[in-house]
Amino acid sequence: MENILEIHDLVKTYPGVTALDKFSLEVRRGECHALVGENGAGKSTLIKSIAGAITPDSGTIVFEGKEYSELTPALSKELGIGVIYQEFNLCPPLSVAENIYLGEHLTKGLFQNEKLMNKKAQEILDQFKVENLKASALVRTLPTAYQQLVEIAKTIAKSAKLVIMDEPTAPLTDREVQVLFRIIKELKEKGITIIYISHRLDELYEVADRVTVMRDGCYITTQETKDVTKDQLIAYMVGRELKKNFGRRNTETSEILLETRDLGGNGVKPFSLQLHKGEVLGLGGLVGAGRTEYAQLIFGAARKECGEIYINGEKADIRSPRDAVKAGIGMVPEDRKLNGALLRMNIRENIVLPILKRISNRAGFVNSRQERDITNEEIQALRIKTPSAEQKVNNLSGGNQQKVVLAKWLANDCRVLILDEPTRGIDVAAKQEIYNLINELASKGCGIIMISSDMEELIGITDRMLILYEGKLTGQLERAEYTQEKILTYASGE
Amino acid sequence: MPPANKKKEVLYMKKAVDIIKEYTIFIILIALAIVFAVKNPAFLRTSNILTILRQSCIMGILGMGEMSLIVVGGLNLSMGACVAMSSVLIAILSVHMELPWPVVILLTVLLNIAVGFLTGVIINKTKIVPMIGTMALSTIISGAAYLMCGGLPISGIPDSIKVFYQGSIGFLPVPIILAAVIIIIMGIMFKYTYFGRYIFATGSNREAARLSGINADSVFIAAYTICGAMCGIAGLLMAGRVGSGNPTSGSTLDMDVLSALVIGGVSFLGGEGKVTKAVGGILLITMLTNGLTLAGVNEYVQMVITGSVFLLAVVLDSIQHNSLNLFGIHFKKKA
Numbered sequence: 103m104e105n106i107l108e109i110h111d112l113v114k115t116y117p118g119v120t121a122l123d124k125f126s127l128e129v130r131r132g133e134c135h136a137l138v139g140e141n142g143a144g145k146s147t148l149i150k151s152i153a154g155a156i157t158p159d160s161g162t163i164v165f166e167g168k169e170y171s172e173l174t175p176a177l178s179k180e181l182g183i184g185v186i187y188q189e190f191n192l193c194p195p196l197s198v199a200e201n202i203y204l205g206e207h208l209t210k211g212l213f214q215n216e217k218l219m220n221k222k223a224q225e226i227l228d229q230f231k232v233e234n235l236k237a238s239a240l241v242r243t244l245p246t247a248y249q250q251l252v253e254i255a256k257t258i259a260k261s262a263k264l265v266i267m268d269e270p271t272a273p274l275t276d277r278e279v280q281v282l283f284r285i286i287k288e289l290k291e292k293g294i295t296i297i298y299i300s301h302r303l304d305e306l307y308e309v310a311d312r313v314t315v316m317r318d319g320c321y322i323t324t325q326e327t328k329d330v331t332k333d334q335l336i337a338y339m340v341g342r343e344l345k346k347n348f349g350r351r352n353t354e355t356s357e358i359l360l361e362t363r364d365l366g367g368n369g370v371k372p373f374s375l376q377l378h379k380g381e382v383l384g385l386g387g388l389v390g391a392g393r394t395e396y397a398q399l400i401f402g403a404a405r406k407e408c409g410e411i412y413i414n415g416e417k418a419d420i421r422s423p424r425d426a427v428k429a430g431i432g433m434v435p436e437d438r439k440l441n442g443a444l445l446r447m448n449i450r451e452n453i454v455l456p457i458l459k460r461i462s463n464r465a466g467f468v469n470s471r472q473e474r475d476i477t478n479e480e481i482q483a484l485r486i487k488t489p490s491a492e493q494k495v496n497n498l499s500g501g502n503q504q505k506v507v508l509a510k511w512l513a514n515d516c517r518v519l520i521l522d523e524p525t526r527g528i529d530v531a532a533k534q535e536i537y538n539l540i541n542e543l544a545s546k547g548c549g550i551i552m553i554s555s556d557m558e559e560l561i562g563i564t565d566r567m568l569i570l571y572e573g574k575l576t577g578q579l580e581r582a583e584y585t586q587e588k589i590l591t592y593a594s595g596e
Numbered sequence: 597m598p599p600a601n602k603k604k605e606v607l608y609m610k611k612a613v614d615i616i617k618e619y620t621i622f623i624i625l626i627a628l629a630i631v632f633a634v635k636n637p638a639f640l641r642t643s644n645i646l647t648i649l650r651q652s653c654i655m656g657i658l659g660m661g662e663m664s665l666i667v668v669g670g671l672n673l674s675m676g677a678c679v680a681m682s683s684v685l686i687a688i689l690s691v692h693m694e695l696p697w698p699v700v701i702l703l704t705v706l707l708n709i710a711v712g713f714l715t716g717v718i719i720n721k722t723k724i725v726p727m728i729g730t731m732a733l734s735t736i737i738s739g740a741a742y743l744m745c746g747g748l749p750i751s752g753i754p755d756s757i758k759v760f761y762q763g764s765i766g767f768l769p770v771p772i773i774l775a776a777v778i779i780i781i782m783g784i785m786f787k788y789t790y791f792g793r794y795i796f797a798t799g800s801n802r803e804a805a806r807l808s809g810i811n812a813d814s815v816f817i818a819a820y821t822i823c824g825a826m827c828g829i830a831g832l833l834m835a836g837r838v839g840s841g842n843p844t845s846g847s848t849l850d851m852d853v854l855s856a857l858v859i860g861g862v863s864f865l866g867g868e869g870k871v872t873k874a875v876g877g878i879l880l881i882t883m884l885t886n887g888l889t890l891a892g893v894n895e896y897v898q899m900v901i902t903g904s905v906f907l908l909a910v911v912l913d914s915i916q917h918n919s920l921n922l923f924g925i926h927f928k929k930k931a
Contacts, residue, residue, distance in 0.1 A: 446867050451793065458790040458794070468788060
């Protein structure tokens with residue numbers, strides 16, 4: 103089979119880092135080629151080079167036999183390369199058809215030919231065989247999964263030969279993932295080549311023909327997916343054998359730390375939960391089932407409609423995150439970059455933010471020595487990789503950013519910690535460190551509420567699980583009762 | 597060990613470059629002063645330097661108010677109107693009602709604090725864009741100032757008020773002392789207090805700040821209240837400078853202050869800014885006007901130049917935050 107894309111000795115350096123180090127890659131026409139590597143391995147830099155968004159320092163890109171030393175976004179599009187980034191490039195106020203044909207001027211006289219546009223767009227959308235995806239609908243009214251389909255339709259409309267997907271399943275529910283996989287297969291049958299990037303290794307076996315591992319900007323290996331095991335892949339990625347190890351505590355006690363009684367609102371029907379000292383309680387269910395929404399109620403980040411919260415048996419009046427923090431609750435929000443870390447501030451400023459008032463004197467002056475000591479302590483305790491505490495959080499890798507958000511609450515000695523997708527989008531080694539940390543906190547008597555879409559993780563680390571479906575509590579499982587089937591049944595509301 | 601030494605040297609070099617980059621504004625300030633001094637030696641006379649400083653006081657005080665707003669993620673375009681309204685109020689209280697000066701000042705500052713607080717509450721509650729909201733408020737406040745004085749300036753401001761702009765203690769003009777004290781207090785507040793950090797955190801990422809247990813709404817409103825207080829004090833200086841309560845005074849202040857802050861590196865994205873550099877920007881704008889006048893440049897040409905400097909500063913600010921391709925030169929995004 104011929105190669106549609108070849109990359110030879112691509113080098114790209116940024117101040118202080120070599121993002122791509124003589125990286126080479128061959129992608130065959132019509133295959134689905136997976137690209138894996140830890141955060142910071144250079145995947146994004148590679149995609150950006152192929153998409154023409156950045157200029158490599160040296161090396162060549164060969165597309166359909168023609169050699170290029172650099173591509174521009176326009177040239178890349180013209181050649182038939184389409185990229186679907188994690189952050190969609192859509193105009194939410196415009197219709198699906200308008201988005202698909204953006205910049206293509208389907209006009210009738212002075213006006214845009216809406217009829218033709220809708221018709222052509224609908225033809226593309228119909229290939230996906232999903233219900234209720236209308237070309238005339240406004241993009242902002244669509245769920246995330248459908249927005250992604252619009253992105254795919256956009257690349258098809260531009261007759262793309264190579265489609266690069268960056269973590270396409272991250273925002274999707276299991277069922278939506280299956281739809282995506284079906285569409286990828288159909289694209290392949292049409293001879294369209296896919297480069298597929300994902301942190302979820304299990305998926306690769308369903309969708310990818312071959313997989314290339316990269317580490318620290320270097321090419322490590324390319325293998326037929328069926329010939330390589332997940333553990334081998336992980337070993338290639340981290341450069342050493344590494345298994346997920348959730349550890350096993352026996353730290354849960356019968357002492358109730360936090361209790362909600364008929365707490366509801368924010369789109370969640372009232373239900374109660376009890377969190378014990380030293381326990382890790384899982385909130386399971388599909389994306390959008392109300393897990394995050396319920397956590398927000400506990401943390402005071404959303405207005406509750408009914409119910410009460412008790413901490414150590416005493417009623418706590420939590421109306422704002424500020425009240426929750428005062429009561430010893432901490433929350434690591436779902437979207438790290440949007441709500442978790444203050445990216446433009448440095449590590450020190452992030453970590454001490456919740457305790458700033460406490461380490462200030464009466465006149466409001468912050469005790470800078472205490473501030474520095476606490477920061478350094480947390481940086482060491484969590485092994486945050488950084489040259490100094492004054493580093494902007496934006497410059498850290500995803501895993502280290504998440505550690506900074508966690509450090510913020512550890513510095514505040516939280517009794518209850520709510521972790522909303524704490525391992526999303528971070529690499530294997532950082533995930534392991536977070537699991538270790540959860541175990542450590544639980545054994546210190548912390549109560550932890552954990553939300554995760556990663557079933558393996560949720561089963562591995564929690565002691566008990568509450569499962570939600572469409573804003574309702576549908577099931578409760580003790581660790582001994584855990585099976586994937588049971589959890590899925592509750593999660594699908596059956 | 598030579599390699600280690602070399603490494604150290606490189607490190608020092610890098611640090612030196614960083615420091616120069618950080619305080620470019622002061623290098624420009626000195627360079628500009630040299631150019632003006634060559635054009636007209638009178639520029640460097642002590643009396644002229646004191647004049648520049650005196651002229652920059654009103655902007656300096658307003659600048660501190662506006663800076664806390666821009667850093668927190670807000671903006672106020674009604675400061676000029678507030679200053680004008682304050683000068684009219686001072687005239688009414690001191691000339692018509694003949695109240696003693698401490699009472700006049702207290703009432704004026706209190707009214708401005710109230711206006712600032714209200715502005716903050718309105719913008720915070722309704723979530724309107726601060727620029728548009730305060731533009732509307734500016735018109736309202738201006739109208740109120742005209743109504744208060746019937747459209748005509750009220751002259752005869754007593755010396756007890758004038759002294760705040762025109763007086764001196766020893767050789768130092770009173771307004772310079774006043775502005776210096778305020779700038780130092782604000783500088784300390786931003787850098788060393790938790791409240792200052794809250795302002796930066798809220799402007800940097802409001803939701804993340806809120807989820808860290810900060811009452812972001814209060815911080816936002818407090819910043820507007822501080823800005824109100826600054827308008828009141830600036831109004832006092834304005835009344836002392838003009839010698840009358842004039843509803844048209846201070847009409848260009850908003851733009852001048854904004855351009856000075858942007859030149860001084862206060863980012864419109866919020867969460868970023870340094871008092872020292874902001875002061876540099878304010879001095880630069882005042883010096884530019886003063887120097888160009890001394891060099892005999894036409895007033896209208898001056899407007900073109902000042903506007904261009906503002907534009908340039910905004911472009912540079914944008915380059916710092918986005919990578920930009922300008923005339924074929926590729927500017928990298930700031931790390």
